[in-house]
Amino acid sequence: MSDSAANLSILELQEDYRRGKRSPSEALHDLIESVEAKDGELGAYLSFDPETALKEAENSDVQLPLGGIPIAIKDLINVEGQPCSCASKFLESSYTSTYDATVISRLRKAGAIPLGRTNMDEFAMGSSTENSGIRSSLNPWDKSRIPGGSSGGSAICVANDTAIAALGSDTGGSIRQPASFCGCVGLKPTYGRVSRYGLVAFASSLDQIGPMTKTSRDAALLLSVISGSDPRDSTALSADVPDYENQLTGEVKGLRIGLPKEYFTDGINPDVRKCIDDAISHLENLGAEIVDVSLPHTEYAVATYYIIATAEASANLARFDGVRYGNRANQPDDIIDHYRRSRANGFGEEVKRRIILGTYVLSSGYNDAYYVRAQKARTLIRKDFDTAFEQADVLISPTAPTPAFRLGEKSSDPLQMYLADIFTIAANLSGICGASTPCGSVKTDEGTSLPVGLQVLGPHLAEGAVLRVTDAFEKTTEWHRRRPPTG
Amino acid sequence: MDEEKINVNYVADLARLELTEDEVERFTGQLDDIIGYVRQLEQLDVTGIEAMAHAVPVYDIMREDNRRPGDGTESALLNTQDSSSNQFRVPRVVES
Numbered sequence: 363m364s365d366s367a368a369n370l371s372i373l374e375l376q377e378d379y380r381r382g383k384r385s386p387s388e389a390l391h392d393l394i395e396s397v398e399a400k401d402g403e404l405g406a407y408l409s410f411d412p413e414t415a416l417k418e419a420e421n422s423d424v425q426l427p428l429g430g431i432p433i434a435i436k437d438l439i440n441v442e443g444q445p446c447s448c449a450s451k452f453l454e455s456s457y458t459s460t461y462d463a464t465v466i467s468r469l470r471k472a473g474a475i476p477l478g479r480t481n482m483d484e485f486a487m488g489s490s491t492e493n494s495g496i497r498s499s500l501n502p503w504d505k506s507r508i509p510g511g512s513s514g515g516s517a518i519c520v521a522n523d524t525a526i527a528a529l530g531s532d533t534g535g536s537i538r539q540p541a542s543f544c545g546c547v548g549l550k551p552t553y554g555r556v557s558r559y560g561l562v563a564f565a566s567s568l569d570q571i572g573p574m575t576k577t578s579r580d581a582a583l584l585l586s587v588i589s590g591s592d593p594r595d596s597t598a599l600s601a602d603v604p605d606y607e608n609q610l611t612g613e614v615k616g617l618r619i620g621l622p623k624e625y626f627t628d629g630i631n632p633d634v635r636k637c638i639d640d641a642i643s644h645l646e647n648l649g650a651e652i653v654d655v656s657l658p659h660t661e662y663a664v665a666t667y668y669i670i671a672t673a674e675a676s677a678n679l680a681r682f683d684g685v686r687y688g689n690r691a692n693q694p695d696d697i698i699d700h701y702r703r704s705r706a707n708g709f710g711e712e713v714k715r716r717i718i719l720g721t722y723v724l725s726s727g728y729n730d731a732y733y734v735r736a737q738k739a740r741t742l743i744r745k746d747f748d749t750a751f752e753q754a755d756v757l758i759s760p761t762a763p764t765p766a767f768r769l770g771e772k773s774s775d776p777l778q779m780y781l782a783d784i785f786t787i788a789a790n791l792s793g794i795c796g797a798s799t800p801c802g803s804v805k806t807d808e809g810t811s812l813p814v815g816l817q818v819l820g821p822h823l824a825e826g827a828v829l830r831v832t833d834a835f836e837k838t839t840e841w842h843r844r845r846p847p848t849g
Numbered sequence: 850m851d852e853e854k855i856n857v858n859y860v861a862d863l864a865r866l867e868l869t870e871d872e873v874e875r876f877t878g879q880l881d882d883i884i885g886y887v888r889q890l891e892q893l894d895v896t897g898i899e900a901m902a903h904a905v906p907v908y909d910i911m912r913e914d915n916r917r918p919g920d921g922t923e924s925a926l927l928n929t930q931d932s933s934s935n936q937f938r939v940p941r942v943v944e945s
C-alpha cells in the first residue's frame with residue numbers, strides 16, 4: 363500500500379489529481395481499503411459510509427480548492443443525512459442530521475467530500491476518548507494507551523493514514539492534545555474564526571472547530587476554507603480571512619518566541635521536556651529570538667476552566683430532553699420522570715458528572731462564589747496573555763506534560779484527568795489560537811515509541827504566525843512524517 | 850463560603866437527572882475532590898476585575914426581519930420517537 367492515496371497529505375493528493383496520476387474515485391477506493399485494513403481495533407471511526415462519498419467523488423471538480431479531497435468529521439458536527447451521535451448512547455442509532463453545519467457547507471463548496479464520523483469522548487467531555495459511549499479507541503503507536511481526546515478518532519485516522527485530513531473541535535485542548543499523542547498537526551483557531559453553527563455545543567464560549575492534518579500547510583488550506591463570518595453564528599468574527607498558505611514563508615528569523623516560565627516546571631515528563639528543549643534550540647538555530655515571558659495566573663486556569671466549561675455544558679445539555687430527538691424513557695409517570703429517565707439512560711458517567719458540577723456552580727447561593735469568580739479569573743488569565751504577547755509574537759510549550767497515558771490510568775480519577783489539560787485550556791479561556799505539531803518521540807518501558815507535540819500559541823487571529831512557526835519546523839525536521847508501526 | 854458537602858441528589862434533581870445510589874455515592878466523593886480543588890480560586894484577589902463571559906467582545910448582530918425558509922415540520926419531526934398530528938408527543942403536563 364506504499365503508493366496508496368491514503369498516505370498522502372491534502373497537497374500531495376491535489377498534485378496527483380492535477381497531474382492526472384489518480385482520480386478522486388481511485389483515491390477514495392485507496393482510503394476505504396486503508397480503513398478496512400488498518401482501523402479495526404484502533405477504532406478511529408464510529409461510522410464509515412463510502413457509498414455517498416463515492417458518488418460525490420465521481421462528480422468532483424479537482425480545480426476547486428479542496429476538489430475531491432475526503433475529510434473525516436468528528437461525530438459532533440452535523441452533515442445532512444449522516445448520523446451525529448456525539449459518541450453518546452443518547453443519540454446512537456437514533457439521530458440523523460437534517461442539515462449541514464456551516465463548516466460542512468464551506469467544505470462542500472470548496473469541493474471536499476465529508477467521509478466518516480470519528481470517535482470522541484461523549485459530547486467532547488474528556489481527554490482520552492475513553493468516555494466514548496459507543497466504543498473504545500486505541501493509540502496507533504501503542505495499543506495499551508489512549509489516543510488522547512476528545513478528538514481522539516480524528517487524530518488516529520490522520521496519524522495512521524486512514525484519512526487524508528479531519529475536522530475536530532477544541533474546547534480545552536481537544537484538537538491539540540490528541541494531535542500531540544497520535545503524532546499529527548492540530549490547530550485550534552481563534553474563538554470566532556470558524557462558525558460553530560451545526561457543531562453540537564459543549565461550552566459555547568470555549569468551543570472552536572479546527573483542522574487536524576498531516577502538515578501545517580494542509581491546516582492552513584483547510585482553515586482558509588472553513589473560516590469567516592456567518593449570519594447563523596453571531597460570535598463568528600467578521601475579520602477578513604487571509605490566504606493562510608501565503609503566510610507560510612518557512613522563515614522565522616527575527617520572530618520573538620516566548621517561553622512562559624510557569625509552563626516549564628517540574629510537572630513535565632523529563633523525556634517530553636528534552637524534546638521541547640531540542641525544538642526550542644532548533645527554532646533558535648533557524649533565527650528565532652527566544653524570550654522569557656510570564657503567565658502569572660496559570661495555576662488558576664484548570665479551576666477556572668472546569669467551572670466555566672461545566673456551567674455552560676449543564677445549560678447546553680438541557681436541550682437533550684428526549685422529546686425532539688434521542689433517547690426516550692419507556693412509559694414515564696409524568697413529564698419530569700420522562701426527562702429524568704431519558705437523560706439518565708442516555709448519558710454516560712462523565713457527562714452526568716459535568717452536568718451536576720455545572721448545575722451546582724450555577725445554583726442559587728453558589729453562583730457568585732464559583733461561576734462569577736471564575737469569570738473574573740478568566741479576565742486575569744486573558745490579561746496575562748495580552749501582556750505576554752507584547753513581548754513575544756508567539757509562545758511555545760509542550761502540548762501536554764506527558765506522552766499518551768495508559769488506558770484506564772486516569773479514568774477513575776476525574777481530577778487527575780482534568781489536571782493533564784494544564785497547557786491547553788488557557789488558550790480556550792483567552793480565545794487565542796494555538797497549534798500542535800510533532801517534535802519528538804519518547805521510548806516507553808515496553809519498548810514502544812510515542813510522539814510528543816510542540817504547542818505554539820498566538821494572539822487573536824494570528825493563525826498565520828502560529829502556522830508559520832509549525833510549518834518552518836516541519837520543513838526542517840522529519841517528526842511529522844513518522845508513521846505508527848503497522849499491525 | 851461554607852465547607853458543606855455537595856448534595857448530589859438535590860443538584861441532580863435540578864438537572865433533571867435520575868441517579869442510582871451507586872452514582873450518588875461515587876459522584877459525591879469525586880465532586881467533593883473537584884470542588885475542593887476549584888476552591889483555590891478563593892485565594893485570588895478579584896476586586897475590581899470585570900467578569901468575562903466571552904473571550905472576545907460579542908455584540909448583538911441584527912438582520913432584516915424578513916421571511917426566509919426554515920426547518921419544515923417533516924424535518925423537525927424526523928428524529929423524534931413519538932409524534933402525533935405533526936406534533937411532538939409528551940406525557941400529559943396539565944391536570945386531567
